[in-house]
Amino acid sequence: MCGNISWMLTLAERILCDRRLAEDDVQDAFLNVFRGLEYFEGRSDLKT
Numbered sequence: 001m002c003g004n005i006s007w008m009l010t011l012a013e014r015i016l017c018d019r020r021l022a023e024d025d026v027q028d029a030f031l032n033v034f035r036g037l038e039y040f041e042g043r044s045d046l047k048t
Contacts, residue, residue, distance in 0.1 A: 005026065008026045008029065009022055009023065009026050012025050012026050033046065
């Protein structure tokens with residue numbers, strides 16, 4: 001698994017206690033990031 005995704009999935013799974021819900025939430029997070037990239041000014045790291 002890609003390193004950029006694994007930490008997010010691990011954190012989401014710890015919070016939700018459900019692997020499937022964690023996978024869905026991480027996917028939703030990535031979709032939100034991609035949708036908002038046009039507004040990203042580059043003044044911080046995408047991870048934050």
